[in-house]
Amino acid sequence: MKIAITAQDKNLDADFDPRFGRCKYFVIVDLDTEEHRVEQNEGTTALGGAGIKSAQFLAGCEVSAVITGHVGPNASRALEAAGIKVFVMDSGTVRGAITAYKEGTLTQVSGATTDSHTGLNMS
Amino acid sequence: MIISVASGKGGTGKTTIAVNLALTLAETEPVCLMDCDVEEPNAHLFLKPVLEGRAKVTVPVPVVNEEKCTGCGRCGEICAFNAILPLGKHVLTFPELCHGCGGCTLLCPTGAIREEPLEIGVVEWGRAGAISHIHGKLKIGSPLAPPVVKAVKNHKQNMPEDIISIIDAPPGTSCPVVASVSGSDFCLLVTEPTPFGLHDLTLAVDMVSELQVPFGVVINRAGLGNGTLVDYCKAENIHILAEIPFDRRYAACYAKGGRLIEEFPEVKKAFQDLWHEICATAERV
Incomplete structure (x- = not known):
């Protein structure tokens, strides 16, 4: 299965990005093969509905879960419809996020954890 | 003729200028004041119109089968x-x-997709003495102001053709302002002689230039700050049409919902002169 981590840079030691819709990159990890790839988030330039766009992108990548800091109401609805589970953490690296996911120490959330446009105000 | 009243910065006096210009003109001309600041319309606080009608504003949104x-x-x-x-x-x-x-x-x-109307606001109209008044109100929670602005402007179709329309625009330079100012014959940019007033005026000048609407500047609260605003206008060859002095009595009148031109003869004279300046400037361009 594949998971995605929102990231501020393009490698495993980069800081994770607490924004979902407006995060810079998605690091997509295949937990079966331990391989990973990095995708630029097209949601960063969306006129609106960045979280929806990002959720659609992740659905296309067939990820089962995403690790991020916050999800807004629209992103949450889109992720749920796409069957993507949401796990949240406060800070750390992409590598740390993967480890924490495997150890089962991350918090899974359902529904929005923040208001719309949170990521727009965090750049 | 359509005259829009805009500003970059909020709180510079757009509504004061729009309302008092409308009141001044209404003594001799048919006038309509359109309040397009649909997120916070306030011209009615000064005009105190009797409302005669209202219509819902909707946008067509998709419903999927x-x-x-x-x-x-x-x-x-x-x-x-x-x-x-x-x-x-x-x-x-x-x-x-x-x-x-x-x-x-x-x-x-x-x-598989059909459209259903989603209500995003209302347009209301009525009369305040000789002035026709139209304003829009965006529904709380709706982020989409331009369709409500356009609905306010479209309602003018019901007015006589020779009516002078004064549009009170929202602050800033974003989509709702562009929707308000587009199609005007002339735009008054109201500013104040402060660093913020000057900075945001430059943005507003860029916007009206892009829209190719002839414009001039009205300096409100003149006497505050320094001369950089006037220097900027001179350097850019921008016509200063009027200056309304900074006066505590004017502020007190405004705060009570009063009408400046009815309480202060010198202000009435300033608005009569402003109208002549608008006509003269509009003819030159």
Whole structure:
């Protein structure tokens, strides 16, 4: 299965990005093969509905879960419809996020954890 | 003739200028004041109009019949605002993000999408003495002001053709302001002689220049700050049409919802002169 981590840079030691819709990159990890790839988030330039766009992108990548800091109401609805589970953490690296996911120490959330446009105000 | 009253910075006195210009003109001309600041209309506080009618403003938003959907995804590709999300044959819609362009409905090959009106605000109209008044009110929670602005402007179709329309625009230089100012014959940019007033005026000048609407500047609270605003206007060859002095008595009158031209003869004279300046400047361009 594949998971995605929102990231501020393009490698495993980069800081994770607490924004979902407006995060810079998605690091997509295949937990079966331990391989990973990095995708630029097209949601960063969306006129609106960045979280929806990002959720659609992740659905296309067939990820089962995403690790991020916050999800807004629209992103949450889109992720749920796409069957993507949401796990949240406060800070750390992409590598740390993967480890924490495997150890089962991350918090899974359902529904929005923040208001719309949170990521727009965090750049 | 349509005269819009805009500003970059908020709180510079757009409504004061729009209302008092309308009151001055109404003594000799048919006048309509359109309050296009639909997020916070306030001209009615000074005009105290008797409202005669109201109409809902709606945008057409998509409703999807998933039984007809083939999962082609075209609806999602066309939407610039991500208001429709196809996940295979399951299609989510986000009506509050929809700008009502109709692109998804048009592109759907199986006719699975129909449109339903979503109410985003109202237009109200009435009279304040000799002045016709129209204003729009955006529904709380709706982010989409331009359709309400356009509905206010469209309502003018019911007015005599020779009426002078004064548009009180929202502050800033974003879409609702562009929707308000577009199509004007002349734009008054109201500013104040402060660093913020000057900075935001430069943005407003760029906007009206792009829209190719002739404009001039009204300096409100003249006497505050320093001369950099006047220096800027001179350097850019921008006509200063009027200056309303900074005066505590004017502020007190405004705060009570009063009408400056009725309480202060020198202000009435300033607005009569402003109208002559507008006509003279509009003729030159």
